[in-house]
Amino acid sequence: MATKRVRVRAAPSPTGYMHIGNLRTYIYDMLLAKQKGGDFVLRIEDTDQSRFVPDATESFCRTLKRLGIIPNEGVWLSEDGKSLTQRGNFGPYIQSERKAKHQAYAQQLLDMGKAYYCFCTQERLDQMRLTQEAAHQPTGYDGLCRKIDPAEAKRRVEGGEPSVIRLKLPKEGSVTVNDAIRGKVTFDWKLIDDQVIIKQDGMATYHLAAMADDHDMEITHILRGEEWLSSAPKHMFIYEAFGWELPVFAHLPLLLNPDRTKLSKRQGDVSVESYLDKGYLPEALFNFLALCGWNPSDKQEIYTPDELSPLFDLSKINKSGAIFNLEKLNWLNNHYLRLRPMENYVSMVMPFLPADEKDLDFKRRVAVLFWERLNLPSEITNLSSFMFQANLDYSKVSLTWKDHAKDEAIERLTAAKSWIEQLDDSKMADVKNLEEQIKASIQSKGWGNGDTLWPLRVALSAQDKSPSPFELIVAYGKERSIKRVDEALAYLVK
């Protein structure tokens, strides 16, 4: 017998932006599908009409595209990024379009005596919960409508009485969920609520919709957050009621805020889009998230998807939640930024340089100057701001080297100015050449590097910390460099 083709799915709800925690799940989905040569399906779970957000699905697809994580089946974004199509043999891939299928499954469950109509009002349910809470009882549906004779229930429904359909779960014994990450987890049936599977509006809830679709779409591995572990018994019940072969369940540990609470918007960004917009690179996000909660037992830190997918192993995923460690992400981003082709890097950074600076070659040289100093493209704004100022303020940092005399700085700067003036243009493009030449000039005067280079660097930057004078001269160009030295000289003799 041939082994079943591995099929995984990403199943977002169109209720907002893509969460960074969800992205990690999709990364694992992708890794697994890639490793097994299987399929990765994108299905939209829009059964909650009240929370539907227009454009959320399109936005979700656009984000996946920017990340380079592209499911090969299901909901598909058109080339222009404006409209949605669906591809694959298991459609439709939008749950609201599968409403009739869900209802048919619910009917079968009803017929098998595995589900029942419930006529309880929201008020009764709310009141019941309040009473239970006040009495410190476990909350949950009391099963009032379980006892209604199915034939009578059918008559009431046909008579137009509002109703929902609930699962008729066992009230004794226990279930054991076999989780790929946690092993066997056992629950008592009596503590599990008769879950609503068809809402009053006729739409299925997640529990029915997702399981029915996962079965219909031949999904073999369900990767989802730990928050679903508690409802896994209900999902197993549905599979078993129909006699379907169970998929592999894998409940992933949560991503956490620095204070160990569930990763949330309150404590920073959780929107994948916003990380992308800030200049976090897809490859850095991938590398970071893939290794957050899982590790191929190696000392390697830098991985591509192709390196990681053969090593991927669900059973080695950690069981405990992981704090989202922004500093490490920054480090990875710096790493990947430096790996990008220079032109690509420059185009990412340009938007963060002053728009009113018209000398594009100058801006470009500034971008190159800070290439290896950035974790994020946006950081260049502050780091380079002095370079775009018309005049520098030299009052904050000393132009003289250590305890040397002011006259010495004037002497060194005057000389440096003439050196720069005499520089031939071929030297202006290369930091190393420039450095050799200037250091030779310093040596020929019998001066020290420190007492000459410090005043020069501060003249060019007015900063106590900055790139070297050589790098600055190359970035500024001859004319701007000379102007800076003149400014500093004027400040000193004042």
Added chain:
RNA sequence: GGCGCGUUCGUCUAAUGGUUAGGACGUCAGGUUCUCAUCCUGGUAAUACGGGUUCGAUUCCCGUACGCGCUACCA
């Protein structure tokens, strides 16, 4: 409250019934250097707590504490 899951350096993690408990990020120190960054070297720092089982437990078991999740006609 009930049920479930979890707990190795500050953080992400590796490993094992006997190890100097390893790596990375961060941090600190030193080197290179005109300062910064880079780079190199080195250091700091962890098995939550209490009981068992065992010759020996961080590893297996139980309990406690703490954290998290679920407890919807949301997903």
